[in-house]
Amino acid sequence: MEKIKEVLVFLLFFLLLTINVSLAQSGGGTTTMNEIRETLVNIAKDLIPVLFILGFIVLLFIVAKGGMPSLPGLPGGGGINLGLILYAVVLFLLFMLPLFIPYPTILEVPENMKVSPLPPLAANVFLMLGLPEQWMYVPAIIYLFILPFAAIYTLVWTFLQMLEVFTHVSPNVNRVLAFIIAFLTIPMGWFVKTVWVLFSFMGIFSVVVFAAIFLIGVFFRGFVVATKEYVKTFKTYENVWNELQSKLDELQKRVDNLSSEDIEREVNRLSEKYGALYPKLKDLAFQVLDAKGVENKRKVVKEFKL
Template sequence: MDLKKFNATILFCFLLFSISFGQPANETSSLLGGIASIVFILAFVVILLILGGVIKKVRGGIPGFLIFFIVLVLVLFIIPMFIPYPQYIEVPENFKVAPLPSYAAQVFMMLGLPEEWMYVPAIIYLFILPFAAIYTLVWGFLQSLGMFTNVPSSINRVLAFIVAFLTIPMGWFVKLVWLLFSFMGAWSVAVFVATFVVGIFFRGYSVAKKEYSVALQTYESLQKDLQNKLSELQRKADELSQEDIEREVNRLAEKYGGLYPTVKDLAAKVVGAKSVDEKRKLVKEFKLS
């Protein structure tokens, strides 16, 4: 990720953060809480950008980069433990469309989820999607460590699920979810949406640029190959019979005619020529354009 992309992302995030500080102050949006929330979200954003490939790993400096990545993950999970905010924030009414069946609610509450979450779509927004995010985050972290290289890849998935699942009875899961709801409210959602949009744009741009570069190299390679074969055909044109010239030119038109229509035109002219001398002249005078 080059400097321009990184600066654009950070500038956009800090713009939203500065707007959030302008909101009415309350118990959970004090200066200390605002700074802590910025650290939390920035850590989460940077981790997503790293896992998404927007921020490239530094070649030749993997240990230092890995330490930086581990610190970010630790910050992400430790900060919620030291930020004072209400244990349970009221679930929005539009999250309480329909209650869960009693048996399902009992299972979720036994795992450690608050009773206020036992509604649809609250269980989706507050449990299923955050759990999927934490699972993906831990799995990507384990993949980047590369500790289990000689074992099936499913090991990392199982470990990621166990770690994500253990955040529930330990209370981290609820704290992580409430942290996003208590700090900056809709602004945190805006930051994540903006980050994903910017990340997808930069990712798409880099992929498109890479594909264009590969296509250009392939085109140049084909052009060079065609030019060599044409030069060889022009050198030995006087030694070839009428049938040989037509066969060689048609072979080139079949292979390269899609990219170079002029080769097809040459083949048509050669086939239409009446004498072998005329065919040889067409081949010798042809220039690839």
């Protein structure tokens, strides 16, 4: 908690220092409220690209981590999912910041991204969706639309997965909702604003990074989840094996006291319960059934090994 306070105090002093330096550079005259407001707006405009990049990095770490840190020990029990809250706040800011960005008037892309124009039919579809005409080239459409759209879709889908609202329905529900939300950013102008802020801040590199870090992050998250599921499955399989081995040991110890019918019944019971995982039990059941005499059946059971 003390470290958090130190960081907040540092950020406060840093912000005040930045404002004072900006005001000092604006001239030596009397500072009016309009000048202060304009200075704050200029500072905010300068910080927007940085906030985007920092937001992407923060979300990458949260997505790639695969687990959300929690804050336990609160009154009344339970805990606060700090990772989910942080993810929600950053995602909210990333969707709100475009509201304060003017729609770009110059959407010209570099010539090296205009290798080949899109086919007329494809270009008309993208134009109908609301994309700028200047993007109707290859590879511009890849870097400026396909990769960022995939990244935004991944962001929203991951957020919906973390919320776990639709747990008793098909997992495709989250995918459809994520696609709809990502798609709606295009006619609202957020998509073009977001991409253009990134593109103007760091050029094509940031647009590629924007898409890549989340796609890679989700890959790592999927890898972590798959590893957890594998470990869980392995432990379940191990528990079943231990349970079966215990029952087999018990059967082999008391098989001398069982009749022929009892041996067949016990073996068939094990075969029905565990035969799907251990086909050798089905073979044991057939061997016991084919064995002539109770002594031969006992011998088959005693010699059996998983």
